[in-house]
């Protein structure tokens with residue numbers, strides 16, 4: 322299977338000299354197209370750094386990131402921004418919607434940022450994907466937390482990205498609403514999208530096809546067709562100092 326993102330010997334160091342911190346060390350990891358992967362690990366293990374490098378938000382110190390067939394290291398800052406806009410969608414814990422804009426206008430933002438005119442049919446399609454086509458005219462303040470996150474997912478889908486990255490997408494939601502958001506992401510992945518998710522929650526991670534564990538910036542193992550009990554057991558084992 323062709324990979325939506327591939328990390329080859331990815332190393333990321335912040336700072337230099339005595340204050341240097343190696344956040345990721347020699348990570349080899351592929352996210353095949355159509356796969357749904359959760360990244361887990363103790364605090365400080367490198368999850369956010371991995372997501373930022375994989376999404377071309379940040380460049381690696383060494384190694385390669387191949388995103389949607391393009392080697393990120395060979396790009397200028399502008400080239401990285403362009404690749405990000407065409408090939409990635411991002412969903413954050415805090416929704417990050419613009420409060421003064423309607424749901425529909427929020428969804429059109431990535432298209433406008435890419436310098437294109439939004440196609441109303443595509444915007445309606447993205448809102449329909451998240452079950453909010455009847456709420457297109459509402460502002461974020463007139464929507465529940467779960468509905469706001471669904472608008473954020475529609476916004477991430479509107480450019481037809483190669484990969485949808487989600488950083489703790491259920492972190493600000495109650496259990497039942499978080500479950501709905503995960504069912505939605507699961508459905509999106511089932512329709513052949515590639516989803517990469519960072520989470521601390523074994524229940525959330527178990528919606529993925531595969532859980533990849535990090536510890537001290539290195540790959541520490543992976544679980545396929547995960548269940549919450551196995552994921553929790555792995556996390557407990559990784560949290561014990563070695």
Ligand SMILES: Nc1ncnc2c1ncn2[C@@H]1O[C@H](COP(=O)(O)OP(=O)(O)OP(=O)(O)O)[C@@H](O)[C@H]1O
Nearest residue numbers: 335336342343344363364365366367368369370371
């Ligand atoms: N901008 C930065 N400058 C310096 N060090 C950083 C920076 N960002 C992250 N780090 C360090 O890199 C390591 C990995 O951080 P990262 O945020 O990727 O971990 P994480 O697994 O996402 O943690 P958490 O679960 O707490 O969010 C940590 O030691 C962190 O302190």
